[in-house]
Amino acid sequence: MTAPLALIYGTIAVDTLFTPRGEARAVLGGSGPYAALAARLLSRHTCMVGVVGDDFEPVFRRQLEDCGVGFNHVAQIPGKTFSWKARYEKDMNQRTSLATDEGVQEVWDAVLPPELTQAQLLVACNVTPRLQTRVLAQCRNAQFTMADFMESWIIRERDYVDKLLAGVDLALMNDSEVCCYAGTSDALEGGYRLLEAGPRYVIVKHGSAGSTLFHREPGTEQIRLFRIPAWPLVHPVDPTGAGDSYMGALGAYLLEHLNGGQPSWEEMKRGVAYATVVAAATCEAFGTRSLMELTPAAVEERMQAFREMTAWA
Numbered sequence: 001m002t003a004p005l006a007l008i009y010g011t012i013a014v015d016t017l018f019t020p021r022g023e024a025r026a027v028l029g030g031s032g033p034y035a036a037l038a039a040r041l042l043s044r045h046t047c048m049v050g051v052v053g054d055d056f057e058p059v060f061r062r063q064l065e066d067c068g069v070g071f072n073h074v075a076q077i078p079g080k081t082f083s084w085k086a087r088y089e090k091d092m093n094q095r096t097s098l099a100t101d102e103g104v105q106e107v108w109d110a111v112l113p114p115e116l117t118q119a120q121l122l123v124a125c126n127v128t129p130r131l132q133t134r135v136l137a138q139c140r141n142a143q144f145t146m147a148d149f150m151e152s153w154i155i156r157e158r159d160y161v162d163k164l165l166a167g168v169d170l171a172l173m174n175d176s177e178v179c180c181y182a183g184t185s186d187a188l189e190g191g192y193r194l195l196e197a198g199p200r201y202v203i204v205k206h207g208s209a210g211s212t213l214f215h216r217e218p219g220t221e222q223i224r225l226f227r228i229p230a231w232p233l234v235h236p237v238d239p240t241g242a243g244d245s246y247m248g249a250l251g252a253y254l255l256e257h258l259n260g261g262q263p264s265w266e267e268m269k270r271g272v273a274y275a276t277v278v279a280a281a282t283c284e285a286f287g288t289r290s291l292m293e294l295t296p297a298a299v300e301e302r303m304q305a306f307r308e309m310t311a312w313a
Contacts (some may be wrong), residue, residue, distance in 0.1 A: 003045045007116055007142075008036050008248060011105055012050040012074065013082040014057075017286060020090050021237045028269040030057025030062045031125035031148065032083060034241035035293040037071045038278045039123070041299050047116060049073045049135075051108040053081040062248060067292050071307030073116065079104040088273055090240050103198055105131075107252035112138045120258060123251035124168070125244055126150050129160035137168055142218040143261030146170040147157050148247050151177045166198035169261070174205040188212070195223065198303035201268065203250075208211060208233070213272050215265065226269050231280030231306060238286045246279035273310075277302045 010032030036048040049071055054076060061071050080103035088095045110131055122139045124132040124147040132147055139145070145168040154161050154177060161181070164170055171194055174183065178190035187204050189221045191214045194202040203213040210229040218223065253271040257263050263271070277299060284290040 004120040004258060005118070006039060006043060006046045006121040006251050006257055006290060007112075007119035007135075007139065008046055008123045008251070009030060009110070009127065009132070010035055010048075010050060010123075010244065011082045011127055012052050012056075013084055014060075015083070015240060015287060016085040016241055017238055019086040019092060019286075021235070021236050022286070024238065027287035027289075028063065029084060029240065029287060031097075031244040031247075033064060033069070033243070033288055034244035034282065034291065034303065035123055035125045035251070035252075036064070038248035038275075038282070038289055039182045039252035040068045040276060040310060041252070041294060041296050042249055042274060043255050043271040044068075046252055047119070049075055049112065050112070051075040051077060051104050051110075053077065053104045056081045057073035059271060063288075063292060071171075073113070074210065075102050077108065079107070087241070088239065092236055110135050111211060116140070120144070120249055121255045122146065123165075123247060124148070125247060128153055129157045129164050133164050133167070135149070136164065143258055144169050144263070146172065146247060146251055148172045148243065149177050151180050154181050162197065165194065167201065168199050170199075170201040170203065171199040172203045172205065172243070174243065178202075178204050189254055192223065195297050203272070205246065206230075207239075208236075211246070211272065211276065213268060215268065221228065224265065226272065228269075228272055228276055229310065231277050231302070233280055233283055233307075236283040239283045240286075241288065241291075242279040242282045245282040246275040249278035250275035258299065272304060274299070274303065279308055 011030040013030030015029030032050045039046040082105045085099040116265045122145045175187040182190035182193040213226040257267040
């Protein structure tokens, strides 16, 4: 019997980052690598797809493969690899994008090979909703689908965002994104409105304040909420990719507890806890370095400590 597979689709990028802790130039980034590096900590059955240009440094591929992230389904075509430059404020929940060049990502036709269209779980990371929708349409056998969003694309591709929300099981947005989508200043209200758009589950990420999971009970109007704090970080270095790592870790955990596409509420909450711990670890060094150094055993140690921190009875 073939093992279940989680397909991770996202950008593969070269980032230049400035934070109050320093700077990193031309480092591996993109939603795909962050999510895939996080996912491999919780499942061996994940596959990353994406595209890079002919300027993509071979060392980046070696780094990913050394960590167990395969590169066989990443296309390399003539042109420039997606790149992003950003500066974080003293409050690292606030950042400014200084430059974005979509490069080959903008022209690549994301057609999946037949074996990947059979994936049981799809993690559609932060890519344009137009491309996320195209990949979702090819994964007709997926038992569970997830999509992440970005505020600029919510504004630019609203029709595709609405279509995507109607077709996925779980949608993830941060506070500003959900407020932008819902036309409200209240992230909690925005989460409720996201549920009305179609997904069974919604996660609103609150940065250093944690996240909230929303779920509408099938056949009823009852909505369940689960609020979890963030893992405490005294001196975060670089929050880039934390949301992507959160998504990858959650997707990998759910792959192992799919239950025919109907994970239990307890497993959903546990998956969110794992995602929270892995996302925080991402912030401990620039770029993907801390994720590459993180091990499954270290994740379990942190999870035990997190249980003790958050237990109230």
